[in-house]
Structure formats: structure tokens, C-alpha cells
Amino acid sequence: MCKDKIAVVLVTFNRLDKLKQAVEYYEQQTYPIQEVVIVDNHSTDGTIQYLKEWVNGKGNFKRKTVLLNENCGGAGGFGAGMDEVLDEVRRHELDADWVAVADDDAFPRKNSFEKIIDYYKSLSDKEQEDISVLCSRVVNCGKTHINHRNRIKQSILRARFMAVPEEEYDKDAFDIDIFSYVGTFIKVNALQKVGTTNRDLFIYGDDQEHSLRLRKVGRMQCVPSSVYDHDRPGLGERKIGWHSYYDSRNHVYILKKYFPIQCLIMRCIKRYILDMSVFSSNTQQERKLFKTAYMDGIKGNLGKNSVYKPGFEITDRKD
Structure with a gap:
């Protein structure tokens, strides 16, 4: 039976102020945390120096850092952090039953961890055994952000x-059926069965793909009394660019891998008409981006694309 010991994986990139705030929230938890692993995605804003000092400090839990040599995206960051926890467990350097994951802009309320474990303990032994993932409610700008917890409609x-x-x-x-990596608690034994994040996805859809593997080995639930505040104001309208490429590519990859082929075919037909055909309102350069994304997703060409790197945007909307 699970002993309910929790390790945290926190991924950060160039948001030092938010990272410091997040660390304070973990220090204030009413439920004990065994370890916090902070993964830095090659920040350039002073985060690395802060972490070198933080890791040698004292607090309510063991401190660990993973400093990546390049920006590996959310997928690379979460994968590195979860792999670190599993390696420590395997080497008997860490006793943990759960891994709680979040970005640096997600702040658990003081009793968030306690609420998760209280709910888990209220279940029967059989029900506990069936659980692979428990998730918190995500609140953004004072309102429940329902897009973080999804079901599949097929x-x-x-x-x-x-x-x-x-x-x-x-x-x-x-x-x-589907969770985001914001306030999600994953059983260590479930990770040992299905593995951690697919790092080749780089960014977008990595948590969805992981959900689809984890749901095969256990029940996944959201516990609304446990709350994470997500400090992420509306992003406004984004230009078509690198975000569009990875979002589209990874969605196609997931459809092909986990769903019947006709779902992929219908998705491709619809998006071809809307995004890639001459009937689309997109420019030639934008149509090329979506065609590349869809072909890469179908072929399984993952990782960082040499053209559509972070920061790439199509600013000229004239053909």
C-alpha cells in the first residue's frame, strides 16, 4: 500500500521572480514534501545562479537541481525531472510514492498536497490500487480553468x-482522461510502468501523450478541493509561428499513435481545407508551416525543427 510520500518536479525557464514565488508555496505546504527537483531549461536571467545557491540552502525538504545545457522545452524539462526522481528511487536515495509536477507559474495553495492525500486515504485499498494519477483544480485569474482536465469524446x-x-x-x-502538467500527482509505480514524458515532443501535447499512456495502467481523477493557482494571464491573439508548428505536429502524432486511422484522416482533411489549401485565408508561408507540421507528425519526425525554432513568427501576412 502506498506510503504517500511526495516528490516535486518544477520546471523553469527565464522566470526567476515566479520561480522564487513558487518555491515559497512549496515551503508552506501543510503536508510534508520529501524532495523538490527544479529543472532549469537553460535560463539566461540569473536563475542558474539562484539555483546554485538555493540547492545548498536549508528548508522543509531535500533540494535538487537539474541544469539543462539547452532549452529542451516543457517535454524535455518534465522528462528530465521525472527521470531524476525515478533514478533516485532506484538507487534508494529517495523514498517517494508520488511525483507532483508543475511549471514555475503554478502555485499550490497551502493545503493542496494535504487535500490530495486526504482524498486518496478516503478510498478503499482496492480503489487506491486502481489510481495512477490525481490532479488538483487549476484556477486562473480567480476562475476555474477547466481546459486543464479533459475527457476524450470519440x-x-x-x-x-x-x-x-x-x-x-x-x-x-x-x-x-487527459491532464496538463499543472498540479498533477503521478504515482511513482505508474511512471515505472509506462515511462516519463516523451522528450521528443519538445513542447505542446507532451502531457496529453503521457496521459494516454498513464490511463492504461490506472484510474485518473481530479480532486477539486486541492487547488493550484496558475499565474498566466490571457496571451491574446498569437501570430502563426513556432507554437503553431509544434501544436499541430504533436496533435497529429498523438492521433496517429493512439486513435483509429479514420480520426487522423478526418482531422487532416479538415485542417487541409482550413489551413493548407488555396481556399485557406493563410499566406503561402503559413500554409507551408502547417503542411510541414502535419507531414512531420504523420511521419514521426519529432524533436526540434531546424526552421521552426522557439521565437519563429510569421509577421508578414502578404504572399
Whole structure:
């Protein structure tokens, strides 16, 4: 039976002020934390110097850092952090039953961890054994951000990830199929069975792909009484660029790998008309980006794309 010891994986990149704030929230938890592993994605804003001092300090938990030599995206960061925890467990250097994951802009309320474990302990031994993942409620700008917890709605020709309706957050817990890496608690033994994040996805969809593997080995639930505040204001309208490439590529890759082929075909037909054909409102350069993304997703050409690197944007909307 699980002893309910928790390690944290926190991924950061060039947001030192938010990182410091996040660390304070973990220090204030009413439930004990065994270790916090902070993964730095090659920051250039003073984060690395801060972490070199932080890791040697004292606090309520063991401190560990993983300093990456390049920006490996969210997938690389979370994968590196979870792999570090599993390696420490394997070497008997860490006793942990859960890994709680989040970015540096997600802040657990003081009793967030306690609420997760309280709910887990309320279950029968059999129900506990069936659980692979428990998630917190995500609140953004004072409102529940329902897009972080999804269910799969699948028909013969279509597979969609649909946000769980807000009214279900009145329950003690509810089942989910897809989670984000914001306030998500994953059992160590589930990670040992299915592995950690697919680092080749780089960014976007890495948590979705991981969800689809983890749901095969256990039940996944959201516990609304446990809350993470996500300090992420609206991003406004984004230009088509590197975000669009990775989002599209990885979604196609996931559809091909986990769903019937007809779901992939229908998705490609729809997006071809809307994004890639001459009937699209997109420019030639934008159409090329989406064509590349879809072909790479279908072929499994993952990792960082040499053209669509972070920061790439299409600013000229004239053909």
C-alpha cells in the first residue's frame, strides 16, 4: 500500500521572480514534501545562479537541481525531472510514492498536497490500487480553468479532448482522461510502468501523450478541493509561428499513435481545407508551416525543427 510520500518536479525557464514565488508555496505546504527537483531549461536571467545557491540552502525538504545545457522545452524539462526522481528511487536515495509536477507559474495553495492525500486515504485499498494519477483544480485569474482536465469524446470519425464541465468541480472527485502538467500527482509505480514524458515532443501535447499512456495502467481523477493557482494571464491573439508548428505536429502524432486511422484522416482533411489549401485565408508561408507540421507528425519526425525554432513568427501576412 502506498506510503504517500511526495516528490516535486518544477520546471523553469527565464522566470526567476515566479520561480522564487513558487518555491515559497512549496515551503508552506501543510503536508510534508520529501524532495523538490527544479529543472532549469537553460535560463539566461540569473536563475542558474539562484539555483546554485538555493540547492545548498536549508528548508522543509531535500533540494535538487537539474541544469539543462539547452532549452529542451516543457517535454524535455518534465522528462528530465521525472527521470531524476525515478533514478533516485532506484538507487534508494529517495523514498517517494508520488511525483507532483508543475511549471514555475503554478502555485499550490497551502493545503493542496494535504487535500490530495486526504482524498486518496478516503478510498478503499482496492480503489487506491486502481489510481495512477490525481490532479488538483487549476484556477486562473480567480476562475476555474477547466481546459486543464479533459475527457476524450470519440466517434467513428473523430476524437476530441473536451474540458470537464465546471459543475463537476462541485464533486469530491471526478474521472478524467487527459491532464496538463499543472498540479498533477503521478504515482511513482505508474511512471515505472509506462515511462516519463516523451522528450521528443519538445513542447505542446507532451502531457496529453503521457496521459494516454498513464490511463492504461490506472484510474485518473481530479480532486477539486486541492487547488493550484496558475499565474498566466490571457496571451491574446498569437501570430502563426513556432507554437503553431509544434501544436499541430504533436496533435497529429498523438492521433496517429493512439486513435483509429479514420480520426487522423478526418482531422487532416479538415485542417487541409482550413489551413493548407488555396481556399485557406493563410499566406503561402503559413500554409507551408502547417503542411510541414502535419507531414512531420504523420511521419514521426519529432524533436526540434531546424526552421521552426522557439521565437519563429510569421509577421508578414502578404504572399
